[in-house]
Amino acid sequence: MVELFNFNYVKFRGDFMKAIILSGGNGTRLYPITKAISKQLVPVYDKPMIYYPLSTVMLTGIKDVLIITNPEYVELYRNLLKDGSHIGINIQYAIQTEPRGLADAFIVGERFIDGDKSMLILGDNIFYGQGFGAMLRKAASLEKGAVIFGYYVKDPRPYGVVEFDEQGNVISIEEKPERPKSNYAIPGLYFYDEKVVEFAKSLKPSARGELEITDLNRKYLEIGELKVELFGRGFTWLDMGTYDGLLEAANFVETIQKRQGFYIGCIEEVAFRMGYIDREQLYKLGKEMEKTDYGRYLMDLANGVRE
Known part of the structure; x- marks a missing residue:
């Protein structure tokens, strides 16, 4: 359900x-x-x-x-x-x-x-x-x-592994292979x-x-x-x-x-920098957590301290 x-x-x-x-x-x-x-x-x-x-x-x-x-x-x-x-x-x-x-x-x-x-x-x-x-x-x-x-890893065996050509087209995918065909997880x-x-x-x-x-x-x-x-x-x-x-x-x-x-x-x-919310809303969200470094960080962003 x-x-x-x-x-x-x-x-x-x-x-x-x-x-x-x-x-x-x-x-x-x-x-x-x-x-x-x-x-x-x-x-x-x-x-x-x-x-x-x-x-x-x-x-x-x-x-x-x-x-x-x-x-x-x-x-x-x-x-x-x-x-x-x-x-x-x-x-x-x-x-x-x-x-x-x-x-x-x-x-x-x-x-x-x-x-x-x-x-x-x-x-x-x-x-x-x-x-x-x-x-x-x-x-x-x-x-x-x-x-x-x-993502290049030293030992790809614990992961899904992708093999590809120079154009980025995938040639093969293997799940946790014993002998990986590439180092890309x-x-x-x-x-x-x-x-x-x-x-x-x-x-x-x-x-x-x-x-x-x-x-x-x-x-x-x-x-x-x-x-x-x-x-x-x-x-x-x-x-x-x-x-x-x-x-x-x-x-x-x-x-x-x-x-x-x-x-x-x-x-x-991210919401602020992507334009989803404005400075006023960002400051308000920070104010709700002003006793924490996290909240103060948001308030500083809203005030232009960390541009």
Whole structure:
């Protein structure tokens, strides 16, 4: 059963794509931390984990967002993010009653997607690097097919691995291969055209009983419509699904923010810089948290201190 919570949903004019943040699952690799709370609501340094993928979505220019989570957590997300209007976007919520694989997000979100192009991002991934916004907007402007990303890693065996030609056309995709054909892992960020729901519905469950994102990507590969964009040296991708990953991400965020003075994953700042909210609204959001460094940071932005 899929339940969609509507907040007087209004489609923004000019929208070219919709975004899904997948925040379901049981987070068993983070037990006992996640026994009573959704993994994507766990703090990563100074903000909830969900802020990081949400800020990535906002950088694309997408304003229509669906958060998919477990039934017991949906109200927690709604209490945190409401309908998104305070940061100039539209957030809806849907329930995934049990883990059925990443590709299942498009079946759960079919009514939300409503025949449009869509983006999927995993709720436990952080992306950070110069030029990232431009890369996202390029991927989101796809005419047809699908765009995935490649991130160079020393040992790609624990990941999905992509092999490609000089034009960025994907040759093969393998899931956790013993002998990888490249060193490029596939992070949890995907862009698809209108065929994605149809393709997702045609998938058969894997041996572990899930609809695999790799199988979905192979559908696009089979028709020659799968492209890869590569993250260069100096770009950071972090998966926060383990204790070490969670700690590494928190330390990374702390280091960047304290050294540079600019925040990572700050949804209010992204909303302001993308023109979704004005200085007055930004200041108001900061004022609500003025006893924290986070709130004071927003107030400084609104006052032009950190231009």
